[in-house]
Amino acid sequence: MEPNTGQSTLPSERKFRPYRPAVQVGALAGFLVASFLVAGLGGLASTSNVDGWYATAEKAPWTPPNFVFGPVWTLLYTAMAMAAWLVWRKRTGRTRPAMIAYAVQLVLNLAWTPMFFGLYPTLGTPALWLALVIILALIVAVVVTILYFGPISRTAGLLLLPYVAWLVYASTLNVWAAINN
Secondary structure (H helix, E strand, O other): OOOOOOOOOOHHHOOOOOOOHHHHHHHHHHHHHHHHHHHHHHHHHHHHHHOOHHHHOOOOOOOOOHHHHHHHHHHHHHHHHHHHHHHHOOOOOOHHHHHHHHHHHHHHHHHHHHHHHHOHHHHOHHHHHHHHHHHHHHHHHHHHHHHHHHHHOHHHHHHOHHHHHHHHHHHHHHHHHHHHO
């Protein structure tokens, strides 16, 4: 029997050497680019439709003016990138599953906008119901991501809380649109 030295040998608790500053700056830039690439691709799907079918659609009474969405999403995408970077740079054994959860939520985020805005003219109301399924899956994925991020970096987990709150709010707008259009 080996003596207990008080050090954990769990792979999730191994300590890794920190990345060099240049690598960290490059990674932060990469996370920001990935976030804003998702935002940009979503914007392509929504731009023509916000002034198209959505302009005349029945919207929930609590729907904010269109100009609110851009700044809110800019802050949320920036916070998402910062959170991912904070977790990535910790280099623990738990970082990889956390980053996989982050990637899953990013893909779901990317899928929602084209479904909601882009496919409505083709599919009609079923596109809005499919978008609702996607945003509900996205909420679950972000909560899972928060649960992975929090133990690695409390700040990273906290940075995602406004995102999940906004998604819950957006899902209520999605439900209203699906029921009333």
